[in-house]
Amino acid sequence: MARWFALKPADAGFFASAPYVFRYVKHFDATPEQVWDSLQSDESLAAWGKTVTSLTWTSPRPFGAGTTREVSTGPIKVRERFFDWTDGSGYAFHATEANAPLFRRFAEDYRVEPEGAGTRFTWLVAIEPVGPLKLPFKVLAPALKAAFGRAAADGEKYFASR
Numbered sequence: 001m002a003r004w005f006a007l008k009p010a011d012a013g014f015f016a017s018a019p020y021v022f023r024y025v026k027h028f029d030a031t032p033e034q035v036w037d038s039l040q041s042d043e044s045l046a047a048w049g050k051t052v053t054s055l056t057w058t059s060p061r062p063f064g065a066g067t068t069r070e071v072s073t074g075p076i077k078v079r080e081r082f083f084d085w086t087d088g089s090g091y092a093f094h095a096t097e098a099n100a101p102l103f104r105r106f107a108e109d110y111r112v113e114p115e116g117a118g119t120r121f122t123w124l125v126a127i128e129p130v131g132p133l134k135l136p137f138k139v140l141a142p143a144l145k146a147a148f149g150r151a152a153a154d155g156e157k158y159f160a161s162r
Helices: 034-038 133-159
Strands: 020-028 054-057 068-073 076-086 090-098 105-113 118-129
Touching: 020 133, 034 105, 034 118, 034 133, 054 118, 118 133
Parallel strands: none
Antiparallel strands: 020 118, 054 068, 068 076, 076 090, 090 105, 105 118
């Protein structure tokens, strides 16, 4: 059985105070309703490409603040709890546990807004590494930002092909 490591909770203020905040803004060739439907679908980001390898909602529908899910990106698994859910326009969550001791706190925020005939997708990733990883994170941050950015690029390709 996998070992799980507890993370400290985070809220919206963490996006302003985290040591690392990665911001991605993409234009999706889909309506905000289509993007929102995809984000809350059973597959969610896992449908967009290979970056997210599995995603399981662990709360019943309808989703809202307090909803939970488990997400895998290759060997790394994270359990998440949503602290913000605004139907049709966005949600935010913090990780409660991970199967590797990488983060002290971790949170993400997704926003969907109309932009011309499509959607402006804004995604924030906020990270506070565990103590022993603070120094390596300084060196690895650009590579980590690029790795997370692949998921946003996956979304752009996903909606362009539909």
